[in-house]
Amino acid sequence: MVAPPKQPIPGTHLFDGEAAAKGLALNAMCYSFNDAANRAAFLADEEAYCAKYHLTAEQRAAVAARDVIGMIRAGDNIYYLAKLAGIFGLNVQDVGSMQTGASLAAFNEMLAAQGRGETYETAHREMTHG
Amino acid sequence: MVAPPKQPIPGTHLFDGEAAAKGLALNAMCYSFNDAANRAAFLADEEAYCAKYHLTAEQRAAVAARDVIGMIRAGDNIYYLAKLAGIFGLNVQDVGSMQTGASLAAFNEMLAAQGRGETYETAHREMTHG
Amino acid sequence: MAEIVGAYFTSHVPAIGGAIHKGIQQEPYWKPFFDGFPKVHEWLAEVKPTVAVVFNNDHGLNFFLDKMPTFAVGAAHEYQNADEGWGLPLYKPFKGDPGLSWHIIEQLVDDEFDITTCQTMLVDHALSIPFELAWPGVDEWPVKLVPLHINTVQHPLPSAKRALAFGRSVHRALASWGADERIVVIGTGGLSHQLDGERAGFMNSDYDRFCMDHLASDPDALTKHDVHEIVRLAGTQGVEILNWIAARGALGAGAREIHRNYHLPISNTAAATMLLDPA
Amino acid sequence: MAEIVGAYFTSHVPAIGGAIHKGIQQEPYWKPFFDGFPKVHEWLAEVKPTVAVVFNNDHGLNFFLDKMPTFAVGAAHEYQNADEGWGLPLYKPFKGDPGLSWHIIEQLVDDEFDITTCQTMLVDHALSIPFELAWPGVDEWPVKLVPLHINTVQHPLPSAKRALAFGRSVHRALASWGADERIVVIGTGGLSHQLDGERAGFMNSDYDRFCMDHLASDPDALTKHDVHEIVRLAGTQGVEILNWIAARGALGAGAREIHRNYHLPISNTAAATMLLDPA
Ligand SMILES: [Fe+3]
Numbered sequence: 001m002v003a004p005p006k007q008p009i010p011g012t013h014l015f016d017g018e019a020a021a022k023g024l025a026l027n028a029m030c031y032s033f034n035d036a037a038n039r040a041a042f043l044a045d046e047e048a049y050c051a052k053y054h055l056t057a058e059q060r061a062a063v064a065a066r067d068v069i070g071m072i073r074a075g076d077n078i079y080y081l082a083k084l085a086g087i088f089g090l091n092v093q094d095v096g097s098m099q100t101g102a103s104l105a106a107f108n109e110m111l112a113a114q115g116r117g118e119t120y121e122t123a124h125r126e127m128t129h130g
Numbered sequence: 131m132v133a134p135p136k137q138p139i140p141g142t143h144l145f146d147g148e149a150a151a152k153g154l155a156l157n158a159m160c161y162s163f164n165d166a167a168n169r170a171a172f173l174a175d176e177e178a179y180c181a182k183y184h185l186t187a188e189q190r191a192a193v194a195a196r197d198v199i200g201m202i203r204a205g206d207n208i209y210y211l212a213k214l215a216g217i218f219g220l221n222v223q224d225v226g227s228m229q230t231g232a233s234l235a236a237f238n239e240m241l242a243a244q245g246r247g248e249t250y251e252t253a254h255r256e257m258t259h260g
Numbered sequence: 261m262a263e264i265v266g267a268y269f270t271s272h273v274p275a276i277g278g279a280i281h282k283g284i285q286q287e288p289y290w291k292p293f294f295d296g297f298p299k300v301h302e303w304l305a306e307v308k309p310t311v312a313v314v315f316n317n318d319h320g321l322n323f324f325l326d327k328m329p330t331f332a333v334g335a336a337h338e339y340q341n342a343d344e345g346w347g348l349p350l351y352k353p354f355k356g357d358p359g360l361s362w363h364i365i366e367q368l369v370d371d372e373f374d375i376t377t378c379q380t381m382l383v384d385h386a387l388s389i390p391f392e393l394a395w396p397g398v399d400e401w402p403v404k405l406v407p408l409h410i411n412t413v414q415h416p417l418p419s420a421k422r423a424l425a426f427g428r429s430v431h432r433a434l435a436s437w438g439a440d441e442r443i444v445v446i447g448t449g450g451l452s453h454q455l456d457g458e459r460a461g462f463m464n465s466d467y468d469r470f471c472m473d474h475l476a477s478d479p480d481a482l483t484k485h486d487v488h489e490i491v492r493l494a495g496t497q498g499v500e501i502l503n504w505i506a507a508r509g510a511l512g513a514g515a516r517e518i519h520r521n522y523h524l525p526i527s528n529t530a531a532a533t534m535l536l537d538p539a
Numbered sequence: 540m541a542e543i544v545g546a547y548f549t550s551h552v553p554a555i556g557g558a559i560h561k562g563i564q565q566e567p568y569w570k571p572f573f574d575g576f577p578k579v580h581e582w583l584a585e586v587k588p589t590v591a592v593v594f595n596n597d598h599g600l601n602f603f604l605d606k607m608p609t610f611a612v613g614a615a616h617e618y619q620n621a622d623e624g625w626g627l628p629l630y631k632p633f634k635g636d637p638g639l640s641w642h643i644i645e646q647l648v649d650d651e652f653d654i655t656t657c658q659t660m661l662v663d664h665a666l667s668i669p670f671e672l673a674w675p676g677v678d679e680w681p682v683k684l685v686p687l688h689i690n691t692v693q694h695p696l697p698s699a700k701r702a703l704a705f706g707r708s709v710h711r712a713l714a715s716w717g718a719d720e721r722i723v724v725i726g727t728g729g730l731s732h733q734l735d736g737e738r739a740g741f742m743n744s745d746y747d748r749f750c751m752d753h754l755a756s757d758p759d760a761l762t763k764h765d766v767h768e769i770v771r772l773a774g775t776q777g778v779e780i781l782n783w784i785a786a787r788g789a790l791g792a793g794a795r796e797i798h799r800n801y802h803l804p805i806s807n808t809a810a811a812t813m814l815l816d817p818a
Pocket residue numbers: 272273319386449450497500
């Protein structure tokens with residue numbers, strides 16, 4: 001018998017079977033972006049490209065809104081998502097800033113604070129409350 | 131430590147790592163025949179199709195000669211090979227006849243003899259020596 | 261809770277599909293094989309499965325040598341049959357049961373099986389023919405599907421011992437599945453046959469009977485041979501007995517044989533059909 | 540007989556490749572990380588490896604959710620790097636060692652690891668960046684490659700205990716490899732980082748130090764956390780520590796730490812580099 005479900009980890013969305021089943025169409029689209037021609041096709045006609053991959057309404061809305069947390073909630077995996085983010089010119093700090101709701105500068109400062117020995121909890125509190 | 135090499139089994143070519151490494155190009159070509167368009171392309175220009183898959187000289191010669199044992203020796207796996215045999219209109223009895231060097235009728239009789247309770251060894255002896 | 265209603269085993273020789281397609285099941289060559297199926301149909305009507313957990317092997321349709329898994333588990337919403345290179349008519353699609361698939365996957369990884377998961381997967385004659393034999397001519401398959409794949413193509417293959425343990429881990433998952441389903445376990449392929457090499461046409465009814473005689477009562481007996489020995493005894497493609505062994509494990513500890521049919525040759529193969537009840 | 544000369548571990552953050560490409564290794568942001576490498580270069584010049592056995596994880600280049608293996612082993616003659624979606628310059632091809640690959644595969648299946656074998660395989664930044672860090676600017680990589688992949692993408696992931704056992708099975712294969720090779724074991728990725736979710740930017744130097752402190756002397760200590768606990772402690776992508784754990788297993792029973800560098804942040808990651816000698 002599989003162990004009972006674990007305690008959720010705050011701010012963390014495990015890419016498990018449930019997410020994988022939900023996110024398949026969006027992940028398939030993002031996986032296609034390994035190919036430069038597909039990235040160009042997406043940029044040329046985002047609507048048509050998303051339609052071709054049969055994104056769910058939730059997935060399409062999240063992509064249209066460049067809503068990273070929305071994509072994650074819709075089952076996107078960060079490794080595939082990163083390829084879409086690349087098309088938008090977003091790096092992992094940009095993506096971090098979008099997900100935490102902090103400015104890019106504040107997010108980077110939160111990383112740097114950990115580099116100076118602050119715990120994540122402290123650095124995160126400072127980012128959130130100034 | 132992996133167990134020492136086993137005794138060879140007469141008349142049997144295990145599709146192991148050595149065969150798989152040797153046969154990759156030919157198996158890749160045969161795998162492509164799941165697609166009807168590829169089967170048609172092979173039939174339309176066998177030489178060009180084989181060149182596209184970079185068959186080794188040994189593989190190309192075996193395919194050109196419809197030499198099933200030659201293909202197996204060149205690393206083809208029977209499941210992939212069966213797709214090529216299908217293009218030539220050969221079923222597994224035809225392929226059996228070609229590999230054993232017996233006529234199709236004699237090969238089928240060898241199978242039927244086993245159905246009547248003869249051992250493979252006896253049935254095979256009868257097939258080989260009339 | 262789900263109930264495991266029993267296990268169904270059958271050979272899956274492609275030519276069987278041809279015979280069904282041509283409607284020649286009652287011709288002398290085919291009758292002894294198809295005579296094994298009225299009992300299967302009765303039994304299925306009685307045990308009324310709603311889900312099929314099927315151990316089978318791909319024959320170069322879904323898997324290639326670029327990514328050849330030892331064990332793979334399908335987790336799709338739907339599985340399609342596809343052209344295997346012979347241009348034969350395709351079978352109806354198979355409805356998946358992704359919830360049960362992921363439940364099985366969680367159990368397998370927890371039990372240290374290093375599976376490959378497949379959210380899309382094509383299924384070949386190893387699955388469609390046993391389905392068509394079980395439910396001939398239905399408009400829609402009456403069961404949802406969880407397909408499990410065992411490598412019988414490229415050596416090293418998993419051992420019979422490992423295949424049985426794999427099936428037993430699947431059993432633990434089935435036994436703890438909360439949905440109200442009636443699960444039939446299916447093992448396909450075999451029995452003895454060899455398609456390739458100078459020994460093509462090899463069959464061995466002694467070994468086949470040994471396997472059938474021990475399948476219900478003592479499946480561990482089938483694990484005493486290593487894979488090389490199984491090739492020697494059953495032929496290069498007779499290693500498909502691994503699917504039967506794993507399916508037997510998935511049925512659970514006790515089992516009772518309620519039906520057996522054995523006939524050879526069907527094409528180059530010694531063909532067999534069996535039903536086991538849980539016991 | 541082959542000799543295992545030691546193990547090299549490093550983070551593989553894509554931005555490192557960008558820094559190398561721009562030649563800004565000595566800028567204040569990057570210097571503390573790159574300062575860990577002169578010692579690596581000295582050590583490699585001394586131990587002179589001829590083959591690298593690399594535990595790493597694909598990031599959506601070679602594997603998709605249609606066929607996602609728990610453990611995969613490359614068995615190609617050559618491995619290519621490829622565009623991961625960011626259009627970055629590609630790295631040189633990597634020469635394979637299929638003989639050693641198949642020797643490892645035989646051992647793993649014999650030890651009941653249910654691997655996926657890959658006769659063709661693309662490798663991503665998880666492999667190319669550690670190579671470029673180790674052998675910067677060379678015309679041709681000085682080692683042949685056997686890449687091993689661990690699923691860190693889709694849960695359920697293998698446990699740390701299973702990853703260590705996987706590495707130990709690989710060690711048995713290396714220890715019995717008859718070719719006259721000098722084998723370096725490489726583990727890539729980590730340490731703590733989380734890219735996704737509201738907790739993005741999470742790092743944890745306490746856990747990282749726990750891992751580094753026990754890697755040589757007591758790797759089993761790293762297996763006391765289950766994967767869920769590792770995610771909690773190391774972040775969603777910090778589970779790449781599984782590559783380090785498996786590589787540690789492949790090094791052999793005894794090990795001695797000879798070099799360590801740890802610096803954060805590099806991009807969103809706590810970056811680390813270590814060298815272990817066999818002991
Ligand atoms: Fe088969």
